[in-house]
Amino acid sequence: MLDGRGETLQLKVERLVSAGSVRKVSGDVLLKVAEGSGGFLTGDRVRFVARLKIPEVYGLPGEFDYPRYLAYRGISATAFLPRAAEVVLIRQAVAYPVQRFFDRTAQRLGKYIGECYPEEGRILRALLVGDRGGIPEETKEAYSLAGVSHILSISGFHVGVIALTVYGILFRLLVRCRWLACRLNLRRVALLATLPPVVFYLFVSGAAPATVRSVIMIVVCTVALFLERENDPLNSLVIAAFFILIWTPQLLFDISFQLSFIALWGILVLTPLLLTPFHGIDNRFLKGSLTVLMSSLAATVVTLLPVIYLFHRASLAGIISNFIVVPLLGYGAVVAGFAALVLIPLAPVMAYPFLVCAAWTVRAADYAVVTLSRIPVLPFHTVSPESLILFVVLLFAITFVNGRFRVVLGLLGAAGLVLLNWPLPAATAGALRITFLSVGQGEATLVTFPDGKHMLIDGGGTPRGDGNDVGKRFLAPALWRMGVTKLDYLVATHDHPDHIGGLGYVAAVFPVGEFWETGAPSESEQYQALKGILRQKRVPVRSITSECRPLTIGGCLIEPLAPLPGDNEGAERDKNNSSMVFRLTYGKSATLFTGDIGADTEERLLAVPEKLCCSVLKVAHHGSRHSTSPAFLAAAAPQVALISAGRGNSFGLPAGETLARLWQRRIEVYRTDLDQTIRIESDGCREVVKSFADGHFH
Numbered sequence: 001m002l003d004g005r006g007e008t009l010q011l012k013v014e015r016l017v018s019a020g021s022v023r024k025v026s027g028d029v030l031l032k033v034a035e036g037s038g039g040f041l042t043g044d045r046v047r048f049v050a051r052l053k054i055p056e057v058y059g060l061p062g063e064f065d066y067p068r069y070l071a072y073r074g075i076s077a078t079a080f081l082p083r084a085a086e087v088v089l090i091r092q093a094v095a096y097p098v099q100r101f102f103d104r105t106a107q108r109l110g111k112y113i114g115e116c117y118p119e120e121g122r123i124l125r126a127l128l129v130g131d132r133g134g135i136p137e138e139t140k141e142a143y144s145l146a147g148v149s150h151i152l153s154i155s156g157f158h159v160g161v162i163a164l165t166v167y168g169i170l171f172r173l174l175v176r177c178r179w180l181a182c183r184l185n186l187r188r189v190a191l192l193a194t195l196p197p198v199v200f201y202l203f204v205s206g207a208a209p210a211t212v213r214s215v216i217m218i219v220v221c222t223v224a225l226f227l228e229r230e231n232d233p234l235n236s237l238v239i240a241a242f243f244i245l246i247w248t249p250q251l252l253f254d255i256s257f258q259l260s261f262i263a264l265w266g267i268l269v270l271t272p273l274l275l276t277p278f279h280g281i282d283n284r285f286l287k288g289s290l291t292v293l294m295s296s297l298a299a300t301v302v303t304l305l306p307v308i309y310l311f312h313r314a315s316l317a318g319i320i321s322n323f324i325v326v327p328l329l330g331y332g333a334v335v336a337g338f339a340a341l342v343l344i345p346l347a348p349v350m351a352y353p354f355l356v357c358a359a360w361t362v363r364a365a366d367y368a369v370v371t372l373s374r375i376p377v378l379p380f381h382t383v384s385p386e387s388l389i390l391f392v393v394l395l396f397a398i399t400f401v402n403g404r405f406r407v408v409l410g411l412l413g414a415a416g417l418v419l420l421n422w423p424l425p426a427a428t429a430g431a432l433r434i435t436f437l438s439v440g441q442g443e444a445t446l447v448t449f450p451d452g453k454h455m456l457i458d459g460g461g462t463p464r465g466d467g468n469d470v471g472k473r474f475l476a477p478a479l480w481r482m483g484v485t486k487l488d489y490l491v492a493t494h495d496h497p498d499h500i501g502g503l504g505y506v507a508a509v510f511p512v513g514e515f516w517e518t519g520a521p522s523e524s525e526q527y528q529a530l531k532g533i534l535r536q537k538r539v540p541v542r543s544i545t546s547e548c549r550p551l552t553i554g555g556c557l558i559e560p561l562a563p564l565p566g567d568n569e570g571a572e573r574d575k576n577n578s579s580m581v582f583r584l585t586y587g588k589s590a591t592l593f594t595g596d597i598g599a600d601t602e603e604r605l606l607a608v609p610e611k612l613c614c615s616v617l618k619v620a621h622h623g624s625r626h627s628t629s630p631a632f633l634a635a636a637a638p639q640v641a642l643i644s645a646g647r648g649n650s651f652g653l654p655a656g657e658t659l660a661r662l663w664q665r666r667i668e669v670y671r672t673d674l675d676q677t678i679r680i681e682s683d684g685c686r687e688v689v690k691s692f693a694d695g696h697f698h
Contacts, residue, residue, distance in 0.1 A: 007037045007084065007133045010075065011046070027076035036084030037133065041103040043093025048086055050079040056647060058438040059676025059692055060474055062312060062382065062481030072250040102203040105345075106131070109204070112344050113337075113355065120359040123366070126152045127329060128337045130206035139366075145373035147300070147318020148325045154205040155260060157326075158334050159214035162201055165335050167194045191222050201338065209244055209257045213264075216240035233268050234399070237261070255310060259303055262395075266302025269399050271295045296322035305391050309383050312480045313509075317375040324372070325365045332361035381480030390416055432556060432586040434616070435482070435679045438672040438692075439474055441646030441653075442498040445593070445618070446479065447584065449554025455489035457593060461501015461526075463651075471502030476509055478677075488513040489553070490539075493580040493595035494520070495527040507533045518580050519543030520568035544580055557585040561611060562597065564604055576621060577601040583614060587684020592636055594620035594627075602632040609635035615687060616680055619643045619662075623654020623671075633665055640668045640680065640689060647673040 009031045055067035106129040114121040122134035143149045171190040217236040251257045274294040307314045336358040343351035394413035433448040439460030447455040460470040548560040562581035579595025592614040617638035620627035622645045645653045677692035690697040
């Protein structure tokens, strides 16, 4: 599921081999494979060599609590491999015969679909057998921007469509037999006969919580019909939630479970309310179209705040997209594809026409998605926790209140939500804020100037790629949560992946006023992709070297100090030593940004020691022992030093020698691996250091 070519495996660990010793352990590991698929089934015993990583919270504003998310799934650690071939199958299991049957069936069906339609088959495999591993990231992003990413995950909607289709076909076949019609309740028989194919689809598609919910609701509806009891959709929804949570209570904290139930809850409660003005319409087609439209509107409205809170981005394009894409994929591709699933094992030749129809609907849906994804997202990227509480209370009240009070409650609730999220002026206007973001073994710094302009220096990343987009997962949410909607200046000190890994996504989703670089030639694919995004958005580019004149931004003076003449030349140049270095001065406060320079560049900068003097030093190269020499420290003479490093990193950074040199000079040291995100505020006379905890800077 990485880059649209890999897969993700959840493994129960039995033995751990480390430093030549074998230990028996217990716990689950989430293994992410970047390319390929091993075709493994439930219960297979495998072996691989990878570094285990304990999930941790970096301590960023707006950060998703990934460790807690994994803990609810019973996962204790993660691992990463570039290729599936590095996972070795030791022995196939004899246990789990039922689950292995469905796994094998899903693999065979998915393989056949992929062979028939390599491109459209990626979406079809996601819709029919729950395999999203083949969908490219750009396709997922387009569906997300169009507001229909939910259609790519098998949900209760898919099950409901299949159930209604199977029921309708069976009922029409049964009523043609007069003998059966005279002796049986055909509606009950058809409904009962619908359950086996629906349950088959449930297990083949992976039994996701939303799918289980829908199957339980269908079973409840069937039982109610046989017992001649009135069936209330809300009661069925509650019963489904009850049984699912009894079996797996941790799903209460699962995002997909929450959004799925909230969406259906909103559809059941709000759709009748939204259709109230149209009760007089008799045209069946128009009434059906309005029902679909209002259901889409209801689902969008009730999930809007949770989606913004969790993902920091939402679009109203889903209201239109659901009206176009959902019928194409949900009714067209799913129904035709399910018919093909049934026929593939029995008569592949007969299945092919259905796949042709399903592939055509996928192509039409993709075209619509690409068009609709161009609709701008909403200009809101964060909401307060209080808003979510008010939202849930409001939804409860509307559920149990009838008549005009529903409308009154809705209007009052909407007004309250607007007031809670009304943007307030920045409390620290007139101050310089420098926020050193904790992004693991990478580096990213946000500078907010006294006039409110924002500069992002570097974008984090990982020295060894692990498939995670730091910009998407950490950096952009942090910026949005801190109220940043535009980056006036985007700075890349050099092109190493731990400094530019997140800049591509940030440049794509934020308006950027100007891009700063050293002007050095680069063969980095990440850097070339970043430059391509900037060219497409027509962002001006400025080369910053020691030969540039000082710049003034928001009352702050920026003095470029490096790269020095000759640093950017030659194939053998040291990219670290040719990093961008500059001093930012505001009143009596000065911060020295040093990139990843080493002792050689530090020695050359000592030619003009007075330009190094600062009150805050961003320690070079994550605290490497090859940087921050005693002479350089003596010239800079900082009061505070900041080191950006990942917790427990394999490089052993920051180095003990560097820390000793800082402590020897009695410099106050802050580290992102220990102190997490750190903010330094200055009024031009003195600095105040704050750390991020409990959702606030203290």
